[in-house]
Amino acid sequence: MALYCANWRKSIKTTDSVTLQNRDSNLTTVAHSPFSASSPQPAEHWSILGAGAAGLSVGYFAAKHGMGLTLFEAGSxxxxxxxxxRSGEFFFDTGAHRFHDKDPEVTHEMKGLLGGDLLEANAPSQIVCGRRRIDFPLSPLNLLTTLGPLAVAEAAWDLLRARLAPARTFETFADLAVSRYGYSIAKTFLLDYSAKLWGVPPEELGSSVSGQRLKGLNLRTFFLETMRGRRAKTEHLDGGFYYPRYGIGQLxxxxxxxxxxxxxxxxxxxxxxxxxDGRITHIQINDREKLAVSRVISSLPLNVFLQSLDPPPPPEILDMSRSLNFRHIVLVALFLNRPQVSANASLYFPEPDVPFTRAYEPKHRSPAMSPSRQTSLVIEIPCGANDSVWQADRDSLVQMVTRRLIEMNLIQEKEILSAETHFxxxxxxxLDLNSAATAQKLLNYLTGFSNxxxxxxxxxxxxxSxxxxxxxxxxxxxELMEAVKLAALN
Ligand SMILES: Cc1cc2nc3c(=O)[nH]c(=O)nc-3n(C[C@H](O)[C@H](O)[C@H](O)COP(=O)(O)OP(=O)(O)OC[C@H]3O[C@@H](n4cnc5c(N)ncnc54)[C@H](O)[C@@H]3O)c2cc1C
Known part of the structure; x- marks a missing residue:
């Protein structure tokens, strides 16, 4: 495994995506999983639907336990x-990824898998508002220098009022953001941004969409940092994370x-x-191949799975599955003839009239992502399936994005070597206010299938994440292995 990882980049032959199919033949002819090579006949065969992070992780742990498995992936x-x-000498991820060190066991396991190729990265991020750049996560000291004392005094007053309000649980993202940051900061940096990202007003979003984004800033740190300066810099400014040497796809x-x-x-x-009779018996692949299955693990979107059931679920379940909403992302990658655009891992764009939410510079995650004297900038445009941007052609997307970046003084036209789009x-x-309850009902319905x-x-x-x-x-x-062991005893 270590040799495979060390040779990872050299092994890539094509200019397409970095995939298993693209490796040297001596690397692709692994006949057996490294875990199951000496295992006896597996106790069960698992059919895993989808080969994203979830399907692959289930497969990884299943193989470790010697289970038989097949992963079915729609994509190539x-x-x-x-x-x-991969595009020539440039590599970029499908969205600005970082590997968070939040679970020591998981980090340890992935370090074992990637060896020395799971790098520690440390790059800050910033919010771009017009020509101003503000550190993100927000820092009072930085707000003071970029927004000025009056705006910060107003923000501090808002924050104080919000924090003195009686404690309560927050159902909506808007409530949570205002309570954490006060109205003026929340409005400028979070509420408009979230509306663009999710396509739903923040008052209609559940508080769980915040992820880790709202952690860190509280009254104590606000005043400590303002009074004591950067020495008092607190956890929320930490830009540290792990990242595979050749991109998240390497993991x-x-x-x-x-x-x-x-x-x-x-x-x-x-x-x-x-x-x-409450069991999945067969799956059909590509509209033609019907395969018997014993145990199924699906990582497919919940609505896709439910709408594939035959016989179909009750009409109310089907209707609920159709009401689930998913956000898509259009990526525009620009390859640039300059050493870097900024020192940041990501730049965030909260202003409603800017059509994108985030731009990231892959070389600030790992230097192997770009040639040393050149860089790339990957822009994320969130959208719905019916939005014009999801249907737009490559040239108009590239033109729209480059025009805005040039206006913001982030890049110059003459620096652009080439561009790519990815959907x-x-x-x-x-996660709007209705979807949690809807999803729970749908998940409850699926617990009726024992395998x-x-x-x-x-x-x-x-x-x-x-x-x-x-x-x-x-x-x-x-959990499944316990069931397998119990079945073996009976
Ligand atoms: C822009 C962006 C940035 C992110 N940044 C981070 C980050 O910094 N750190 C982090 O930890 N996480 C991040 N994430 C989240 C992370 O990418 C996801 O949590 C993770 O990839 C989800 O994996 P999954 O397997 O659940 O889903 P998916 O990756 O969506 O996998 C589902 C798979 O099922 C396949 N499929 C769909 N329909 C069918 C079908 N009918 N038949 C067969 N196969 C099918 C799909 O092709 C896909 O391969 C980010 C996500 C995005 C979009």
Whole structure:
């Protein structure tokens, strides 16, 4: 595994996505999973639907326990939302990814998998408002220097009022953001941004969409930092994270390698799920191949799975599944003939009239992502399936993005070497106020199938990160292994 990782970049032959298919033949002919090579006949065979972070992690832990497995992936590559794409000498991820060190066991496991290729990265982020750049997560001292004392005094007053309000639980993202930051800061930096990102007013978003974004700033740190300066800089300014040397896709490919390449079927779209007496009996792939299954783990979007059931679920379940909303992302990658655009890992754009939410510079995650004297900037445009931007062609997207970046003085036209677009469906489940209850009803309905489990972000309709997905996959496999052991005893 270590040799494979060390040779990872050299092994890439094509200019397309970085995938299992693109590796040297001596690396792709791994006949068996490294875990199961000496195992006896597996006790069970698991059919895992989708080969994103969740499907691959379930496969990884299942292989470790010696289970038989097949992963069915609709796309031509593994990794789902967490892939790395190659364009010439440049690499960029499908969305600005970082590996968070939140679960020591998961971090330890992934360090073991990637060896020295899981790098520690430390790069800050900033918010771009007009020509102003503000540190993110927000820092009072930085706000003072960029916005001026009057605006900060107003923000501090707002914050004080918000924090003195009686304690309560916050149902909406807007309530949570205003209580944490006060109205003026929340409005300028968070509420408009969230409306763009999710396509829903922040008053209609559940508080769980905040993820870790709202942690850190409180009254104590606000005043401490303002009085004592950078020495008092607190946890929320920490820009540290882990990152695979050749992009987040390297982690996905390492998981895939551990699953055993022969166990992964790409270009295999699940089209129907047959069931009888509370059990999934067969799955249909690509509208033609019908396969018997014993245990199924689905990481497909919840609505996609429900709408594939045959016989179909009750009409109210189908209607609810159609009401679930997912956000897509259009990526525009610009390859630039300059050493860097900024020193930041990401730049955030909260202003409503800017069509994108975030731009990231891959080389600030790992220097291997760009040639040393050149850089790339990848812009994220969140949208819905019916938005014009999701239907737009490459040239108009590139033109729209470059025009705005030039106006903001971030890049110059003459620096652009080339550009690419990439379309990422099902990037985020939209956690509005109704969807949590709806998703829970749908998940409850699916618990009626005794040999079915769900894993991952869009399958469980939760706003989770990769380390969450890996941890939950490990727990799921451990739970299933208990059932396998019990069955063996009976
Ligand atoms: C822009 C962006 C930035 C992010 N940044 C971070 C970050 O910094 N750190 C972090 O930890 N996480 C981050 N995440 C979240 C992380 O990418 C996800 O949590 C994770 O990738 C979810 O994996 P998954 O397997 O649940 O879903 P997916 O990756 O969506 O995988 C589902 C798979 O199912 C396949 N599929 C769909 N339909 C079918 C079908 N009918 N038949 C067969 N296969 C099918 C899809 O092709 C896909 O491969 C980010 C996500 C996005 C979108």
């Amino acid at each position: 590559e593994v990794g789902g939302s967490a892939r790395t794409i 996905m490919d390492a998981l895939a390698q551990a699953c055993g390449q022969k166990n992964i079927r790409t270009r295999s779209r699940l089209t129907r799920v047959f069931h009888s 990422l469906p099902y990037a985020y489940p939209v 079915l489990k769900l894993a991952g972000r869009c399958a469980l309709f939760r706003y989770v 990769i380390h969450d997905v890996i941890r939950d996959s490990r727990l799921l496999v451990e």
